[in-house]
Amino acid sequence: MLHKSRRNFIKTAALAGAGLLFLTPKSYAVEKMQNNNSLKGKKVLYVYGGWSGHEPQQSVDVFVPWLKSEGAELTVSDNLDSYLDEELMGSVDLIIQSWTMGTITNEQEKGLLKAVRNGAGFSGWHGGIGDSFRNNTEYQFMVGGQWVAHPGGVTDYSVQITDKNDPVTKGMDDFKMHSEQYYMHIDPNVKVLATTEFTAEHASWIDECVMPVVWKKYYGNGRIFYSSLGHVMTDFEVTEALEIMKRGIRWAAESKYSPKETWVSPVYK
Numbered sequence: 001m002l003h004k005s006r007r008n009f010i011k012t013a014a015l016a017g018a019g020l021l022f023l024t025p026k027s028y029a030v031e032k033m034q035n036n037n038s039l040k041g042k043k044v045l046y047v048y049g050g051w052s053g054h055e056p057q058q059s060v061d062v063f064v065p066w067l068k069s070e071g072a073e074l075t076v077s078d079n080l081d082s083y084l085d086e087e088l089m090g091s092v093d094l095i096i097q098s099w100t101m102g103t104i105t106n107e108q109e110k111g112l113l114k115a116v117r118n119g120a121g122f123s124g125w126h127g128g129i130g131d132s133f134r135n136n137t138e139y140q141f142m143v144g145g146q147w148v149a150h151p152g153g154v155t156d157y158s159v160q161i162t163d164k165n166d167p168v169t170k171g172m173d174d175f176k177m178h179s180e181q182y183y184m185h186i187d188p189n190v191k192v193l194a195t196t197e198f199t200a201e202h203a204s205w206i207d208e209c210v211m212p213v214v215w216k217k218y219y220g221n222g223r224i225f226y227s228s229l230g231h232v233m234t235d236f237e238v239t240e241a242l243e244i245m246k247r248g249i250r251w252a253a254e255s256k257y258s259p260k261e262t263w264v265s266p267v268y269k
């Protein structure tokens, strides 16, 4: 930790109040662990709406109870005007969005981008952040990828875990999906954690194309986490698909509390 946040100070003060004035190495390790990738006490804004085929409303039932069980302080909104609320946007640690297509006003977009640049995390899956506001290129610059096709519609494909060291995908094996296989236009500076391979079946020219499925990146000081899995909520019945989102959400909520990670390695150099 480069600096002590107010929350950490409060936490430390509370521990001291409980009589734990001298932290043993073991309890220190536990506290440190709780500060890393924990949603406890984190302020999370959950915004849902847009095209109903991606089940934004149902997604609330999947993710909000879990976020609460993790100890997050939640604001749930079905209106992009939440991005206009400067006090809210200045205080959130993480924004989760499930909003496919639709339109965002310049002012709403400005509010969102400013909050993320200042260190709020931004996370979501499938079209909920990866195909949100097709006219807004700065928004797409933030996400790091934009959906362009899902050849064959709902199909069988596998997901390869390509980064076995990253905490989000650590210990995971490759797995299968029966869903839309997203073909995306990608920012080459994202850190790719999992991929999928296309065949020639529905588009001959993309045979053996390897496409990112899960990635992380920064936009300003804010952490961005994306997974293309989650066309419908039953996709999250695949254990790995749900676990990847949970771990990614925890990671993205840390921008304001953990040092910036660096990993950009130019792929075309």
Ligand SMILES: [Zn+2]
Pocket (backbone or CB within 6 Å): 054, 126, 127, 180, 231, 232
């Ligand atoms: Zn879809």
